Amino acid sequence: MAEAMSQNRKVGFSLARHSTGIVASVLFLAPIVWTVLSTFKPAQEARQPPLPPWPTTGFSIENYQTLNSFGDGLWASAQNSIYVSVMTVLLSVLVSVLAGYGFSRFRFPFRDFFFILILSTIMIPFQSILTPIFLVLTKLGLHNTLTGLVCVYVTLQLPFSIFMMRNAFDAVPREIEEAARMDGANNVTMLVKVMLPLVWPGVVTIALFAFLGAWNEFLAALVLMTDQSKFTLPVMMTALQSGRFGAIDWGAVQAGVTVMMVPCLILFLALQRFYIRGLMAGAVK
Amino acid sequence: MTAITAASAPARSRAGVSRRQWVGLLYVLPAVALVTVFFVIPLGMTAWMSLHNWPLMGEHAFIGLDNYFAILRDTRFWNALKFTFYYTVIVTIAIFAVAFPLAIFIEKPRPLTNLYRTAFFMPAVVGFASASLLWSWLLNVDSGLFSPAAYDLGLTEKKVNLLATFQPAFWSIIAMVVWKVAGFTMIILMTGLQSIPQDLQEAAVIDGAGPFARFRAITLPLMRRTLALALILSVAGSILAFDQFYIILRGGPRNQTLTAVYWIFNQSFVSFKLGYGAALSMVLLVILVALSLIQLWLLRKPEGLD
Numbered sequence: 001m002a003e004a005m006s007q008n009r010k011v012g013f014s015l016a017r018h019s020t021g022i023v024a025s026v027l028f029l030a031p032i033v034w035t036v037l038s039t040f041k042p043a044q045e046a047r048q049p050p051l052p053p054w055p056t057t058g059f060s061i062e063n064y065q066t067l068n069s070f071g072d073g074l075w076a077s078a079q080n081s082i083y084v085s086v087m088t089v090l091l092s093v094l095v096s097v098l099a100g101y102g103f104s105r106f107r108f109p110f111r112d113f114f115f116i117l118i119l120s121t122i123m124i125p126f127q128s129i130l131t132p133i134f135l136v137l138t139k140l141g142l143h144n145t146l147t148g149l150v151c152v153y154v155t156l157q158l159p160f161s162i163f164m165m166r167n168a169f170d171a172v173p174r175e176i177e178e179a180a181r182m183d184g185a186n187n188v189t190m191l192v193k194v195m196l197p198l199v200w201p202g203v204v205t206i207a208l209f210a211f212l213g214a215w216n217e218f219l220a221a222l223v224l225m226t227d228q229s230k231f232t233l234p235v236m237m238t239a240l241q242s243g244r245f246g247a248i249d250w251g252a253v254q255a256g257v258t259v260m261m262v263p264c265l266i267l268f269l270a271l272q273r274f275y276i277r278g279l280m281a282g283a284v285k
Numbered sequence: 286m287t288a289i290t291a292a293s294a295p296a297r298s299r300a301g302v303s304r305r306q307w308v309g310l311l312y313v314l315p316a317v318a319l320v321t322v323f324f325v326i327p328l329g330m331t332a333w334m335s336l337h338n339w340p341l342m343g344e345h346a347f348i349g350l351d352n353y354f355a356i357l358r359d360t361r362f363w364n365a366l367k368f369t370f371y372y373t374v375i376v377t378i379a380i381f382a383v384a385f386p387l388a389i390f391i392e393k394p395r396p397l398t399n400l401y402r403t404a405f406f407m408p409a410v411v412g413f414a415s416a417s418l419l420w421s422w423l424l425n426v427d428s429g430l431f432s433p434a435a436y437d438l439g440l441t442e443k444k445v446n447l448l449a450t451f452q453p454a455f456w457s458i459i460a461m462v463v464w465k466v467a468g469f470t471m472i473i474l475m476t477g478l479q480s481i482p483q484d485l486q487e488a489a490v491i492d493g494a495g496p497f498a499r500f501r502a503i504t505l506p507l508m509r510r511t512l513a514l515a516l517i518l519s520v521a522g523s524i525l526a527f528d529q530f531y532i533i534l535r536g537g538p539r540n541q542t543l544t545a546v547y548w549i550f551n552q553s554f555v556s557f558k559l560g561y562g563a564a565l566s567m568v569l570l571v572i573l574v575a576l577s578l579i580q581l582w583l584l585r586k587p588e589g590l591d
Contacts, residue, residue, distance in 0.1 A: 025404035049433030099316035106309020123577035128566035132330035155323040216412025234414035250428040260415040268410040
């Protein structure tokens, strides 16, 4: 009798838990799913309220096609976004792996000073130094160039990614290096052939954060990219949503938002482990 | 490090060892150069520019602290700052009210927990700009979701424009930010919950402590550092809020939702008063650095048992 009651309570608890979980999951996922489904409506239907969210008058990719007709087109902005994000990933990985190795394995003058200098930039909001960054880029001839934007994004990634990489290198036992050095490996071979495979998870983590950071950044891109042919997706889509290209085409806005969201969602789902790792590293510092 | 190197290569001279150490400087040089050019120099320039009348074109002139005196009289900036703090308090409370129960919900490994956790976290990887564009559509009075749905269900007599007046517009932004950020805060709080030793909870159960008493006496004190971290991240992020207010509301209705960063953006890049914008930035910077110092103090290593 008592056992049956506790069994009932267990089932009841499980039922309550899963219904809460499902309702909450639906609430969090609904806006994303709603948008993605709505993008496949014909343009005419996409102007109406999305009730129901799925296309009712036929499946269409019209919204994605019209997107390319605004200004320099969505594809141009998407290419800018891809270029900026990929370059940010490559450069920030290169710079942070080198710096992480340097800070972890060498004792040189001002080492601690430089490390603290880089880390402390996280305390300063970059929003407050955008004007001078604009002037510095102009001085360097990088004004209104994607390369200039990449430099800014890489710099913003550095405190987190150098902190991550230094910890990753610190965790590699020194005996491994000693053995490789005995075998005659120089510094560079050591780093590439011996150390890099051991700190690979850290590299994936900082690459993921660099990509998401660059892909999603809005304010710096809005301020620094003044020429429409240099707009990244968030800036381009905001221009479209503000009615800069005539009446607002909500179907096109949804399509653009989908193009902006999907790479982030796929990368996160594929590399979730590394993402959470990065969060933890930030959380326990 | 030095000892190991010396032991393994006894033949190498001391000068050789230190020369090898100097190579480290080459490794960190690119990082130091980037941070210097794109962070340290701009930071110094912000301070320098704040003492000048600095238009986009033409000569700039040194005017001492005049920009700072002008800030004192700039009621619109103080209103923006006031609104920013108001938003920060409300949104932080709202985020914690959602994220804490979710963190408790997903803390223990049970069937499907990972799936729920991933679902709650999904909006957090979407950018603020994408999320704002998405919600600006959902909130649109004609083509959006909320007003037409409420009208169709007979909840309202006509389609209500949620973005036309302050209260519904403000709470719409709060809802959007909670949707986007709660999953992130949840994960941070979860790490704190998981670090609490299980036997401590069990001992308290044996001693007859109820769930509420256990939460107050064990969970909260042991989570001090995690709570402080989640709190500071939320507060710092909210003080710097810009994307959602720019994209969804354009600072409206009637400029009531201009945040501090938004006002600085307007002064610097719409009115092109670069010197004045720099002075405003210095104010923002001082606030954020003060916040970071509080963070360092709250996150200090606990003394004794904690």
